[in-house]
Amino acid sequence: MTASAMEKIYHHYSGPVFRYFYRMGGDYNLAEELTQETFYRVLVSLKRYRGESTLSTWLFRIAFHVYTVNLRSHFRSRCLPLDQDIPDMGRFGDPVRSLEKAENHQLISLALQQLPAGYRTVIVLRIFEGLSFEEIGAVLNKSPSTTRVALSRARQRYRQVYNQLANGYSD
Incomplete structure (x- = not known):
């Protein structure tokens, strides 16, 4: 693998x-930190990629593996700091509307953080990253139908x- 090919992979996938x-x-x-660790592991194991999945x-x-290993070794708080999303408030526009938007975004983030890791993973991969049920199933070593059920349960728990x-x- 050439350096430019790895650079293209990094630029394409580092954001997601x-x-x-x-x-x-x-x-x-x-x-x-985990993004860097992931791409280090990609670089090291790229020779073993057989093309059996995308x-x-x-x-x-x-x-997913990097996150799971990190979760096991470092138990961290599952809530976002209260001021995490406030920087958007300095932009032009209605300050009340900006505050409401920031509060709603904070509420969405807090609700997501309170879900079990498995539910959070399915929601993030499907809704935010747009992966198909087949792709999520491959990531989690589960069938697409099991992934659909997990997403349905995750959405239900998220709403609660x-x-x-x-x-x-609060819980």
């Missing part, structure tokens, strides 16, 4: 991989958590 980690853990620095599926499988948070309750 970073977003996956950020949405899974809510920590910008950790997401950067490159994105194979890469997200590595990212979101509504509790929106009404002022």
